Amino acid sequence: xxxxxxxxxxxxxxxxxxxxxxxxxxxxxxxxxxxxxxxxxxxxxxxxxxxxxxxxxxxxxxxxxxxxxxxxxxxxxxxxxxxxxxxxxxxxxxxxxxxxxxxxxxxxxxxxxxxxxxxxxxxxxxxxxxxxxxxxxxxxxxxxxxxxxxxxxxxxxxxxxxxxxxxxxxxxxxxxxxxxxxxxxxxxxxxxxxxxxxxxxxxxxxxxxxxxxxxxxxxxxxxxxxxxxxxxxxxxxxxxxxxxxxxxxxxxxxxxxxxxxxxxxxxxxxxxxxxxxxxxxxxxxxxxxxxxxxxxxxxxxxxxxxxxxxxxxxxxxxxxxxxxxxxxxxxxxxxxxxxxxxxxxxxxxxxxxxxxxxxxxxxxxxxxxxxxxxxxxxxxxxxxxxxxxxxxxxxxxxxxxxxxxxxxxxxxxxxxxxxxxxxxxxxxxxxxxxxxxxxxxxxxxxxxxxxxxxxxxxxxxxxxx
Ligand SMILES: [Zn+2]
Numbered sequence: 001x002x003x004x005x006x007x008x009x010x011x012x013x014x015x016x017x018x019x020x021x022x023x024x025x026x027x028x029x030x031x032x033x034x035x036x037x038x039x040x041x042x043x044x045x046x047x048x049x050x051x052x053x054x055x056x057x058x059x060x061x062x063x064x065x066x067x068x069x070x071x072x073x074x075x076x077x078x079x080x081x082x083x084x085x086x087x088x089x090x091x092x093x094x095x096x097x098x099x100x101x102x103x104x105x106x107x108x109x110x111x112x113x114x115x116x117x118x119x120x121x122x123x124x125x126x127x128x129x130x131x132x133x134x135x136x137x138x139x140x141x142x143x144x145x146x147x148x149x150x151x152x153x154x155x156x157x158x159x160x161x162x163x164x165x166x167x168x169x170x171x172x173x174x175x176x177x178x179x180x181x182x183x184x185x186x187x188x189x190x191x192x193x194x195x196x197x198x199x200x201x202x203x204x205x206x207x208x209x210x211x212x213x214x215x216x217x218x219x220x221x222x223x224x225x226x227x228x229x230x231x232x233x234x235x236x237x238x239x240x241x242x243x244x245x246x247x248x249x250x251x252x253x254x255x256x257x258x259x260x261x262x263x264x265x266x267x268x269x270x271x272x273x274x275x276x277x278x279x280x281x282x283x284x285x286x287x288x289x290x291x292x293x294x295x296x297x298x299x300x301x302x303x304x305x306x307x308x309x310x311x312x313x314x315x316x317x318x319x320x321x322x323x324x325x326x327x328x329x330x331x332x333x334x335x336x337x338x339x340x341x342x343x344x345x346x347x348x349x350x351x352x353x354x355x356x357x358x359x360x361x362x363x364x365x366x367x368x369x370x371x372x373x374x375x376x377x378x379x380x381x382x383x384x385x386x387x388x389x390x391x392x393x394x395x396x397x398x399x400x401x402x403x404x405x406x407x408x409x410x411x412x413x414x415x416x417x418x419x420x421x422x423x424x425x426x427x428x429x430x431x432x433x434x435x436x437x438x439x440x441x442x443x444x445x446x447x448x449x450x451x452x453x454x455x456x457x458x459x460x461x462x463x464x465x
Contacts, residue, residue, distance in 0.1 A: 003162035017050030042152035044101030057154035070120025075274035107133035
């Protein structure tokens with residue numbers, strides 16, 4: 001039995017209880033100096049008080065809750081019998097650690113807390129609860145230095161029931177979860193996710209909690225290691241362990257602190273949160289399509305095959321790009337240009353669509369020129385390469401790149417290719433079929449990829465005969 005407590009950074013501009021900026025961008029980490037996005041609130045200065053909680057963070061929690069089919073705990077349900085009439089009280093979760101300047105963490109979880117949402121199901125796995133809390137600072141135990149840049153960032157915690165049975169199942173589910181949450185831009189992709197993983201074997205071993213595992217691949221490794229250990233050692237006591245990624249093994253940690261050790265009390269400085277039904281309904285009606293809904297739409301509306309539809313829906317930017325281009329050009333024509341050619345260029349440059357500026361207008365212009373037979377496919381592919389990092393209009397360059405269809409002109413190109421490549425010509429005559437493709441390639445090269453492929457093929461055959 002495997003259960004997860006997943007922590008993700010909510011993709012908000014500001015921290016939870018102050019107006020400091022958030023920047024999780026891993027790439028730029030070196031450029032962001034420690035302790036630059038800080039203020040008296042998120043460094044826990046004596047006398048400082050939190051501001052009203054960031055409404056963007058609460059909204060993103062509600063969006064996530066709805067995407068995961070959980071029930072949001074609203075405060076204005078007048079139905080007496082309904083349990084769904086709840087006020088959310090911020091808790092102070094106390095513990096003493098260098099990364100926690102106030103001595104407590106503000107959270108909507110804990111013994112006396114009511115979570116933002118509960119009782120859901122996502123892709124067959126039950127969701128127990130969904131919380132919001134603030135992140136502590138980052139402490140480096142080697143140097144003793146503390147960086148408060150992330151202190152006070154809003155974290156969402158998603159707790160599942162122990163419904164998973166294999167590491168592979170966990171990995172697939174997590175990928176779908178991250179994809180789904182990326183559709184509502186709820187969690188910061190740059191910051192990634194962390195998870196605490198609970199593992200036990202039913203009727204054989206007691207539960208082990210593995211703390212703070214940092215990526216999906218490490219989560220898989222940690223689960224597989226721990227399942228083997230449980231089979232062998234059959235642990236009889238609950239235990240908290242840490243994952244040592246370097247040694248690829250779990251190690252014993254302190255005995256698990258019970259909830260009582262944290263001395264939860266409600267925070268007098270923070271207002272009780274009341275989420276009303278109207279807000280939930282409003283967010284629900286504006287909720288974007290889920291990856292599953294998008295996939296079904298692509299297959300039904302645009303008649304796209306399952307595999308291509310999956311390639312598109314696995315990336316929100318890509319599928320939105322496709323939908324935009326499809327408004328102006330035949331979707332089945334646009335499809336391979338996006339799933340094959342555009343992805344080829346992006347992969348070659350080791351970059352993703354959201355990191356470049358390719359306008360759908362420029363892209364459509366290029367495809368239209370191919371469709372109208374103004375450009376050869378080869379030429380268009382070459383132009384597409386120049387769309388990184390920023391696309392441009394091809395209109396002014398169309399005439400100089402125009403497809404050559406004039407037979408006599410192409411014949412001259414063929415003659416030149418034959419003349420320049422005596423060996424290939426002889427090889428072809430000796431029965432070497434590959435030499436023909438080589439000569440065709442040469443024609444494309446000397447015509448600067450402008451010669452019409454079909455005509456070039458016909459003329460070359462004639463000449464070689
Ligand atoms: Zn601050």
